[in-house]
Amino acid sequence: MNKNSVVAKKKFGQNFLKDEAVLRKIIEAMPKNDNKIVEIGPGLGDLTRFLVDVKSVEAFEVDTDLCKLLQSTFKKEIDTKRLHINCGDVLQAWQSSLIDEPYDLVANLPYYIATNIILKALADPMCKNILVMVQLEVAEKFCATAGEKVFGSLSVITQSIADAHIVVQVPPTAFEPPPKIDSAVFLIRKNADRNNENFEGLLRVAFKQPRKTLMKNLSVMYKKDLLQVAFLELNLTPTIRPHQVSTQDYHQLYKKII
Structure with a gap:
């Protein structure tokens, strides 16, 4: 088998990034440190x-x-221990940590598992930075700020433990075969680990029906009188929508009603 004879497989969500300018931008955006690189896909x-x-x-x-x-293309790099290839499902290999040393995740992620992988990396104590290519819509959700329509639980989880921003937007023409949607490279610089399942439970309830008010969503799970007091103390109006509340206020709400 040679590179030119490979046909992308839909079941693995394969779209091969070919644009050298984008590839170089990914390298330029990599954090400068001594961490190992993990590449998925x-x-x-x-x-x-x-x-x-x-x-x-x-x-x-x-x-x-x-x-x-x-293994054939990178025989030299494998022999010199510059590259090690693990063949198999990364999610099956991933327990609490993927490898036993500090690493940065740098990858063009398969779209169908991108969100799951990023959330796993956010929770992995050995993962320090995440620089990945995903569909634009997903990148925007991780990088959104309060008040933006796409601000949601992924935004709050990320902002709680990291700084995130989009590095570059990438058109379908950068890939072979071209996907039907735009993509984006974005960078997450972690400053803590994702480990508060109860807080994330609150977020799931808060954003379950984003068009409804936050009060109405949370009332399904939490006592309304507690919510009313907490909203008053935080200067949140009863009609405020989930995407209009800051990450800091979500944490304060959690402390007051749990």
Whole structure:
């Protein structure tokens, strides 16, 4: 098998990033540190070849055909321990931590598992930074600020433990085959770990029906009199919508009603 004969497999959500300008922007946006790089879904190795020039890489690829291709393409880097390829499902390999040393996740993520992977990385104490390509809509949700329509539970979870911003928006033409939607590279710099399941439970309730008021959503799970007192103390109007409340106020609400 050679690179040019590979056909993208829909079941693995494969869209191979070909635009060298975008690949270079990913490398330029990488945090400067001594952390190892974890790449999930290296595909044909288009990003991998840039990454191994910078640092040692631990790669995870679920497609056995691509694993063989990568092992052949990067034989030298594998022999010199610059690259290690794990063939199999990364989510099955991922327990509390993916590898046993500090790492940065740098990857063009398969769309169908992107959100799950980012949330796992946010919870992984060994993951320090996340620089990934995902569908634009998902990147916006992780990077949104209070008041924006797309601000939701993913935004609050991220802001609670990290700083996040979009690095570059990427059109479908940068990929082969081109997806039907725009993509984006975004960076999350962690300053803590995601580990408060009860708080995230509150967020799930708060954003379950985003068009309703926050008071109405939370009243399904929490006592209304407690909510009314908490809203008053935090200067939140009873008609405020979930996306209009800041991350800080969500944490204050949690402390007052739990």
